[in-house]
Amino acid sequence: MYTTCLYDHIRWADAFVIVYSVVDLSSFNEAQYLLDELSKHKLPSYFATLLLGNKRDLDHSRIVAVDAGQELSLRFGCQFYEVSAAENFAGVSLAFHSLLRETRAVQLLRGLPIRRKLGVNSVSKVLGTIFGKNSSKRDRKKRPSLSI
Numbered sequence: 001m002y003t004t005c006l007y008d009h010i011r012w013a014d015a016f017v018i019v020y021s022v023v024d025l026s027s028f029n030e031a032q033y034l035l036d037e038l039s040k041h042k043l044p045s046y047f048a049t050l051l052l053g054n055k056r057d058l059d060h061s062r063i064v065a066v067d068a069g070q071e072l073s074l075r076f077g078c079q080f081y082e083v084s085a086a087e088n089f090a091g092v093s094l095a096f097h098s099l100l101r102e103t104r105a106v107q108l109l110r111g112l113p114i115r116r117k118l119g120v121n122s123v124s125k126v127l128g129t130i131f132g133k134n135s136s137k138r139d140r141k142k143r144p145s146l147s148i
């Protein structure tokens with residue numbers, strides 16, 4: 001049942017959020033498994049994925065290092081943040097907004113005629129959408145940090 005639902009979701013979704021707990025190695029292993037399944041079933045289509053390491057407030061019991069999360073995200077080319085849902089909703093919200101921006105940019109690109117897809121204007125437009133070209137100067141200078 002779980003597997004059938006999972007693959008149904010994988011088929012129709014454009015964006016994915018995979019959450020593990022930094023104090024639970026099995027949840028991190030499950031996150032790796034899910035990223036792997038996404039790649040197997042979605043590629044070569046582009047899809048936006050957000051990997052979230054939750055419970056960063058429990059640093060004293062941490063089992064999954066920040067580097068491990070970062071390496072995993074690099075391996076699968078997805079966004080990565082560590083957050084604490086218990087302590088700071090703003091961080092979770094920022095991460096989701098970042099995923100939504102990427103998803104919208106991908107949809108924009110999909111809607112363009114094939115000839116224009118590789119145009120410089122299109123690329124800069126998409127990058128602008130992802131990295132908030134229309135945001136204020138102050139926001140633009142900031143690079144997203146891993147822990148929010």
Ligand SMILES: Nc1nc2c(ncn2[C@@H]2O[C@H](COP(=O)(O)OP(=O)(O)OP(=O)(O)O)[C@@H](O)[C@H]2O)c(=O)[nH]1
Pocket residue numbers: 054055056057058083084085086087
């Ligand atoms: N310290 C801490 N606890 C958290 C955080 N996020 C969730 N929790 C706690 O973790 C427990 C599980 O949270 P749920 O919201 O039920 O998450 P879930 O994914 O449904 O977890 P499971 O029920 O274990 O599958 C709850 O006791 C939450 O209060 C966090 O960022 N920090």
